[in-house]
Amino acid sequence: MSSHAAASDTDSVLRGVLQDVLGLAADRVAAFTPETGLFGHLPELDSMAVAGLLTEVEDRLGIVIEDDEVDGEMLETYGALLTFVQAKRG
Amino acid sequence: MIAAWPSPAGEEYALAFDKHRSRRVLVLPAWFDESNKLRHFAVEVMRRLDGAGVDSFLPDLPGCNESLAPLEAQTLASWRAEAAEASAYFSATHVLAVRAGAMVAPEALPGWRYAPLAGSSQLRGLLCARVLSSREAGRDENREALLAEGRDRGLELGGYRLGAAMIGDLEAADLPQAAQQRDVAQGDLGGAGLWLRAEPDHDSRQADALAAIIAVELLA
Structure with missing residues (x-):
């Protein structure tokens, strides 16, 4: 798989997980931009929901996210989370 | 019913x-x-x-x-x-x-x-949520320290107060x-x-x- 394909695959998996966590229609989540705010911006996205989101991302992408990698900045926007997950996938 | x-x-x-x-x-x-x-x-x-x-x-x-x-x-x-x-x-x-x-x-x-x-996965998710909410509140906690405390004195996770024995049980619990x-x-x-x-x-x-x-x- 080329790195470009892997990057777009990560993007679609991450949008899929957000869609499932937030209970949004696919077109709503497709409209997320890198600046779209997540943790701290969406009131329903509490710590329990984010923990579930991260676990699901781990499962679907076969990565392990360590505690010390999780911080507010990485969860603040869609773009920051995507960048983090893409880096994890190498 | x-x-x-x-x-x-x-x-x-x-x-x-x-x-x-x-x-x-x-x-x-x-x-x-x-x-x-x-x-x-x-x-x-x-x-x-x-x-x-x-x-x-x-x-x-x-x-x-x-x-x-x-x-x-x-x-x-x-x-x-x-x-x-x-x-x-x-x-x-x-x-x-x-x-x-x-x-x-x-x-x-x-x-x-x-x-x-698995119990271990359930515990992992609860600990992750605890670490996240603590950081949001400005407290720096990590999983290892929380687990050590939990094994010793029990732990409140996501609003649920789990005893030391349950924490120890879950940590090792495969399906x-x-x-x-x-x-x-x-x-x-x-x-x-x-x-x-x-x-x-x-x-x-x-x-x-x-x-x-x-x-x-x-x-x-």
Whole structure:
């Protein structure tokens, strides 16, 4: 798989997980931009929901996210989370 | 609909669809936060089973839902004993274990484990949520230190006060072997697991799908 394909695959998996966590229609989540705010911006996205989101991302992408990698900045926007997950996938 | 059952820890409630039919399914609920998100789903599956001529029972485990027993005093072994007691009391012929409910499903009962979750994975998710909410509140906590504290003195995770013994139990808890029980994956139901939802939600198609899987195998 080329790195470009892997990057777009990560993007679609991450949008899929957000869609499932937030209970949004696919077109709503497709409209997320890198600046779209997540943790701290969406009131329903509490710590329990984010923990579930991260676990699901781990499962679907076969990565392990360590505690010390999780911080507010990485969860603040869609773009920051995507960048983090893409880096994890190498 | 609401029945009482004599758990070893005292009287507990159960939701029951009991018409003294021959097929009787013990439903073991998901745990902690997931139990809230999956209760509507579990009850809707039971309602459909009732319509298909199958009795079912959803007991409160001690320390959960309406139970007055202290959650902090519970252990994996005590919940296993309670699940076995509920199975005997309601004369269950089958079990449907939901998520971490699979950890306490009576081994001898045939049945299904829906999206089973190991105790260790449940604990990992709860710890992650705790670390996140602490950081949001400006406290720097980490999993290792929390676990060490939990093994020693117990821990509050996601609003649930777990005792030291339960923390130790969960940390080491893989899914048990269950030759009698078949795993039903989320993919078999279609859609996303309702435990993932930030706000509790329901999906009647998923309840239809799980009830159909069970009814078809039970009534075959």
